Amino acid sequence: MRVLGIDPGLTRCGVGVVDGSVGRPLTMVHVGVYRTPADLDIAKRLHQLEQAVEAGILEHRPDVVAVERVFSQHNVRTVMGTAQASGIAMVVAARHGIPVQLHTPSEVKAAVTGSGRADKAQVTQMVTRLLRLTSAPTPADAADALALAICHIWRGGAQTRLQAAVEAQSLRTSGTASR
């Protein structure tokens, strides 16, 4: 399974592509950060981000896109841009028919370090070790995106299948999805 992890953001959007399956070694395929200029208006920043995510999906052809779930409790100044960036990531995936799964920061931390309250340094250290990298991925957003992909590989598969089954059932019951 190939997973594209996305740590959404307008200023820095971390992306990491990992191949793997439960019980098998993981392989890092790609890691990077998409940036958009802070002095551009938000619609144009979102459009640049859309184009970058689109290019990433076309290049790496992931089976699943794993996106960090954004909470409104976080930094109030930046949360709107983060939420909008996550919406863009999701819609690009959906447009390509690729399933999207959201994971909370604590699910991601728990998956890679064993503790939902691990700090950024621990997450980066474990990501580096699990992917057998010779140096830690930087910046933190890039490491977080890889951690998201790993989290999905280890715990997300069952969730995705369950969700697809629930939706299929729901569509059968309601006839068609109305707008």
Place this chain on the structure above:
Amino acid sequence: MRVLGIDPGLTRCGVGVVDGSVGRPLTMVHVGVYRTPADLDIAKRLHQLEQAVEAGILEHRPDVVAVERVFSQHNVRTVMGTAQASGIAMVVAARHGIPVQLHTPSEVKAAVTGSGRADKAQVTQMVTRLLRLTSAPTPADAADALALAICHIWRGGAQTRLQAAVEAQSLRTSGTASR
């Protein structure tokens, strides 16, 4: 000037298209609501919304898209979906090269009623009167979208031109927009 006003939301996204200019009568071209099913996963809801906004832009060819600015202080349970929906509206507009302008709810209320603290009934009443409609637009999201478009026609033009000038200056200064 033709303005597409969008009151973003996942469950109900109000849209209203108004033709007009400062000091001239306003004409309603279209009003409606896009809905997405609550039992569908969020990525697919955003994708349905994207397709609806895309179709609306292609049908009505607005000169500007005016979107309600989302604040994180609002209803915490729904604000993430609203922020993501607003991001989708903005990115579709940007993709078509249409300028996007955000207006706060109090700017919109002040523009159409004279008071930034007007209630929904007052806004609906003024929208009905200003557009010379025989009955009030429903639901409230649809009236809000029309109010956004009117707000933009009356106060947004100068802002859009200022913003374009600032960006053009900024691009000249920095050479190219780096990602």
